[in-house]
Amino acid sequence: MKISPRLQSYISQALSQSMEVTLMERLAARVIGGYDLYERTGFPANIPIPQVDAARQIAEDLARSGNIHRFTELLVEVDRTGVMGRPVSIRLLPQIVKELEVLGYRFKEDQGIFIEAGARGKTKGWGVLIEGQIYELSFLRIDTVDNTALVRKYSKRLVVQVYNELRRLFSGIVENRDGRLWQWEGDGGVAAFYYGNKNIQAVLSGMEMLLELFMYNRFQCPFSKPLQVRLAVHTGPCPFYVNFERIRSDTLRRLEVIESEFAENDSLVVTPGVFSDMGNKLHSFFKPLRVSRHNLLYQYKLRWE
Amino acid sequence: MNILVFSRSKKMPEKMKLRRRKGVVDDVRFVGLEEFSALLKATAKPTLCYLDIASIEESTIAGYLRNLNKKENILYGIIDPGGKIKDVARLFHDGAVDYLNRQSLDSGAGMSRLKTVLNYAQGVHPTFLAAAVASTEATRRAPYILSGSTWSSVVPGGEYTFSMMFVELDEKDQMEKRYGPQNLSIALSSFRSYIEGFVKKFGGRMWMWFSFGGIVLFPFDAKTCPALTCGFRLMLFKHLYDIEGSHFPNFLSFRVVLQIGNTPYTEQNTGHIVSDSLNSIFHLGQQFTQPGNFCVTEEVLQFGHSTLRDFFVAAGTFEGRQILRMRRPIHQYNRKSF
Numbered sequence: 001m002k003i004s005p006r007l008q009s010y011i012s013q014a015l016s017q018s019m020e021v022t023l024m025e026r027l028a029a030r031v032i033g034g035y036d037l038y039e040r041t042g043f044p045a046n047i048p049i050p051q052v053d054a055a056r057q058i059a060e061d062l063a064r065s066g067n068i069h070r071f072t073e074l075l076v077e078v079d080r081t082g083v084m085g086r087p088v089s090i091r092l093l094p095q096i097v098k099e100l101e102v103l104g105y106r107f108k109e110d111q112g113i114f115i116e117a118g119a120r121g122k123t124k125g126w127g128v129l130i131e132g133q134i135y136e137l138s139f140l141r142i143d144t145v146d147n148t149a150l151v152r153k154y155s156k157r158l159v160v161q162v163y164n165e166l167r168r169l170f171s172g173i174v175e176n177r178d179g180r181l182w183q184w185e186g187d188g189g190v191a192a193f194y195y196g197n198k199n200i201q202a203v204l205s206g207m208e209m210l211l212e213l214f215m216y217n218r219f220q221c222p223f224s225k226p227l228q229v230r231l232a233v234h235t236g237p238c239p240f241y242v243n244f245e246r247i248r249s250d251t252l253r254r255l256e257v258i259e260s261e262f263a264e265n266d267s268l269v270v271t272p273g274v275f276s277d278m279g280n281k282l283h284s285f286f287k288p289l290r291v292s293r294h295n296l297l298y299q300y301k302l303r304w305e
Numbered sequence: 306m307n308i309l310v311f312s313r314s315k316k317m318p319e320k321m322k323l324r325r326r327k328g329v330v331d332d333v334r335f336v337g338l339e340e341f342s343a344l345l346k347a348t349a350k351p352t353l354c355y356l357d358i359a360s361i362e363e364s365t366i367a368g369y370l371r372n373l374n375k376k377e378n379i380l381y382g383i384i385d386p387g388g389k390i391k392d393v394a395r396l397f398h399d400g401a402v403d404y405l406n407r408q409s410l411d412s413g414a415g416m417s418r419l420k421t422v423l424n425y426a427q428g429v430h431p432t433f434l435a436a437a438v439a440s441t442e443a444t445r446r447a448p449y450i451l452s453g454s455t456w457s458s459v460v461p462g463g464e465y466t467f468s469m470m471f472v473e474l475d476e477k478d479q480m481e482k483r484y485g486p487q488n489l490s491i492a493l494s495s496f497r498s499y500i501e502g503f504v505k506k507f508g509g510r511m512w513m514w515f516s517f518g519g520i521v522l523f524p525f526d527a528k529t530c531p532a533l534t535c536g537f538r539l540m541l542f543k544h545l546y547d548i549e550g551s552h553f554p555n556f557l558s559f560r561v562v563l564q565i566g567n568t569p570y571t572e573q574n575t576g577h578i579v580s581d582s583l584n585s586i587f588h589l590g591q592q593f594t595q596p597g598n599f600c601v602t603e604e605v606l607q608f609g610h611s612t613l614r615d616f617f618v619a620a621g622t623f624e625g626r627q628i629l630r631m632r633r634p635i636h637q638y639n640r641k642s643f
Contacts, residue, residue, distance in 0.1 A: 211545075
């Protein structure tokens, strides 16, 4: 993420004019783990760091680590709710938000987060994730049922056309909920969710996909039988690499096992970690599915009266 | 309903003794077999087809039957004076509604046989007959004043035929008590915006809105009915709105009704409009349609996307019209439907 000198300057001014050094350092440590201002500035530990120097150093470190948008989200939160019950008004906040928007981010007021704006293109890491670092993510996996039979039965051109339409449908649904398509391999793929209620976003995307596929089969699908898919959602830590092949992740491995072994055709299954995060309304759509003595999954399927 | 007889025999019209009859048969045509594919493709109205297989090679009969079976707006009978069909019962299992051999032709098929055929068809293909009745009524109803496929030719002050949609929340009497006036007002306004945004994708325009629901108009060109797909999707995707968009804390229930009707179109003072269609859709929505359901008149199904027909079942008669109801999607695993 490229940071303009003006944005860095606004951050520096906002900090120095809005709070004391200890609070600045505490906020910086919330986005840069183990942040030590004395170590960064080189001031001896027995000398208080001047506000301006502390603010300048923090702004510089935030820019270098690519965390300015995360820090700005924190500033917005502090401005709205204060710190430990004490109100803190952050100066220059509108200018900072505007500068980030110029850089291609959109501020989602309801969630208090920045995400990439569509006009500048969407990247796999939302323009925020750093290669090699591990993040807590939710994943939605989709796979076509009986791909081999379809490839044998229909012409290559027709199969490619249908799979392209499936991909377009899937990525559209995922990106509408701020998810990103991390991988697509012919007849299926994996989408990642990082922002907001990421488990809920992944689950709703999966449910919507089943419904959209139902409509696609009625209106557009050129095959003689409806196209069927299996879907699964799982959440957990995963390293980020733009090149999906480089990712080694137990979370993704488990997701694949769940989808291929436990998801029925035209169904979505979610793991208990995802289910517990979904809230009562969504819970009522899912049926518990005992897959082994100790393991439960939860299944959603569209049925008709 | 139309009747279309494919035969090379010039004596067939005389033998079949079929004719137009008001309210039942709009048109009867006898055509050669060479027109079979083209006419079948072009047939949009509910049609009873007869295929004379006397001059068709036995090996190609199955292909003709496959084509007849494919079209949902077609019922068919087979004319087989030469006795080529060995397994007649199989024909009926596959969807035929009549079979005429030499004997039946010699005794004169006629209108009384047609009545028997339609009685039989009512049991096995009820949606076809509902559509057929609608089609026949449509030819007798007030003429369409087509508003077109878009809004471009609709001028305020004129009278037009529209696809008219009624949407209203259920249990409206208890809502104010349950949510409080301020919360209710916010939730209702969000519901209205949702409906407005949803119908817009299908060319629909919110025309009237009362606190808990309103009337949406879609331009109508007598060729398609995107409003049917719109209503279908509204019901299918409702639960996603409940979770993501709704400001109501619990699951919503609403009724949707769709009909085709004429009305004067104005943009202001819609409360003063006098229109039978408008009255009728309010009656249908408020007196007939059960909570949580989507009902359509049979005329709508005639123009809507044919693949959606299987999802509608007969719901009864209201003010002289056959009403069909959309089967409800079941999303919640522990409920029958919602």
